Amino acid sequence: MSAIDIVGGGLAGTEAALLLAGAGVDVRLHEQKPERRSPAHKEDGLAELVCSNSLRSDNPHNAVGLLHEELRRLGSPVLAQADLARVPAGDALAVDRAVFSGGLTARVRAHPRIEVVAGEVRELPPGPAPCIVATGPLTGESLARALAEAVGASQLAFYDAIAPIVAGDSVDLSIAFAQSRYTQRDRDTMVEGVKALRRIVQAPAMARHIAEEAEPGPGCASDADILDYVRRRGSTVYHPVSTCRMGQDGKAVVDERLRVRGVAGLRVIDASIMPAVVSGNTNAATIMIAEKGADMVLEDARV
Numbered sequence: 001m002s003a004i005d006i007v008g009g010g011l012a013g014t015e016a017a018l019l020l021a022g023a024g025v026d027v028r029l030h031e032q033k034p035e036r037r038s039p040a041h042k043e044d045g046l047a048e049l050v051c052s053n054s055l056r057s058d059n060p061h062n063a064v065g066l067l068h069e070e071l072r073r074l075g076s077p078v079l080a081q082a083d084l085a086r087v088p089a090g091d092a093l094a095v096d097r098a099v100f101s102g103g104l105t106a107r108v109r110a111h112p113r114i115e116v117v118a119g120e121v122r123e124l125p126p127g128p129a130p131c132i133v134a135t136g137p138l139t140g141e142s143l144a145r146a147l148a149e150a151v152g153a154s155q156l157a158f159y160d161a162i163a164p165i166v167a168g169d170s171v172d173l174s175i176a177f178a179q180s181r182y183t184q185r186d187r188d189t190m191v192e193g194v195k196a197l198r199r200i201v202q203a204p205a206m207a208r209h210i211a212e213e214a215e216p217g218p219g220c221a222s223d224a225d226i227l228d229y230v231r232r233r234g235s236t237v238y239h240p241v242s243t244c245r246m247g248q249d250g251k252a253v254v255d256e257r258l259r260v261r262g263v264a265g266l267r268v269i270d271a272s273i274m275p276a277v278v279s280g281n282t283n284a285a286t287i288m289i290a291e292k293g294a295d296m297v298l299e300d301a302r303v
């Protein structure tokens with residue numbers, strides 16, 4: 001097979017080049033950087049991540065994580081480098097962008113079957129050898145025009161979704177707070193909860209009262225099975241609290257006399273002011289909050 005031209009050494013071009021070269025095909029990889037850059041590309045390396053360093057969720061229970069897993073099993077070089085360049089980000093596959101791009105650039109440049117050709121490609125290669133155009137959403141005008149002509153369109157379009165990076169030091173933490181969306185702990189807790197419940201009902205004192213385990217059932221044995229069961233059957237109960245938490249710190253909505261901070265004459269007197277959920281049902285505690293709160297209103301009125 002004759003050499004294949006790949007135009008664009010971004011994520012797609014790098015993946016295609018390494019896969020084809022690995023399969024024994026000679027590749028000419030054309031990359032316009034550093035001679036020319038799109039408005040979004042800042043670095044010189046291949047497979048530069050523009051914008052977010054997150055490749056989104058790595059959880060195989062959702063579509064993106066499943067794609068990651070499939071790519072790994074298919075031997076994707078880009079995914080392998082992402083795993084090497086991984087930085088902690090909870091469920092997400094986030095990478096150190098310099099390690100990510102640097103590793104892939106080194107691999108491409110070291111590959112005996114890949115020739116990296118520097119410079120902007122302004123026309124489609126004439127053929128007959130196959131060509132891959134992988135110039136991304138910011139393809140320059142000349143090549144975009146050539147592409148449009150080749151496919152008989154007057155212009156090209158792309159669809160986009162946005163995931164902006166927010167610099168931590170640009171956030172005013174007097175009015176915002178950090179909250180992890182990491183959920184691994186929640187999952188572990190739920191699985192442990194099911195196991196703990198089983199231990200309790202299997203204890204001798206309880207076991208004689210139990211005929212059989214109806215749910216999740218004895219077939220549900222591994223942690224993965226239990227998690228799957230929890231995902232399908234788990235739901236919240238009606239004890240939401242703490243949305244207007246009482247406290248003395250800056251994040252508390254009401255003070256210890258249930259007055260809304262910064263708003264004169266307004267109190268919140270219900271379950272939402274609990275600093276944390278109580279260990280039993282919330283109704284008795286809520287009635288007591290109302291009793292105490294009403295008393296505070298009266299006290300203040302008397303002063």
Ligand SMILES: Cc1cc2nc3c(=O)[nH]c(=O)nc-3n(C[C@H](O)[C@H](O)[C@H](O)COP(=O)(O)OP(=O)(O)OC[C@H]3O[C@@H](n4cnc5c(N)ncnc54)[C@H](O)[C@@H]3O)c2cc1C
Pocket residue numbers: 007008009010011012013030031032033037038040041046047048049050051052053119120121122134135136137138139140143162163164
């Ligand atoms: C501003 C911006 C922000 C984005 N943010 C995100 C995000 O947060 N998350 C996300 O998943 N996706 C984001 N995207 C989408 C992103 O483009 C894709 O995820 C991914 O980079 C696409 O890979 P690609 O290989 O198709 O294109 P690119 O990664 O853009 O690679 C194209 C490569 O081709 C080269 N090239 C272009 N034209 C020529 C030419 N004529 N001759 C030679 N070389 C050429 C470029 O220099 C570049 O190296 C963003 C895109 C933009 C423009």
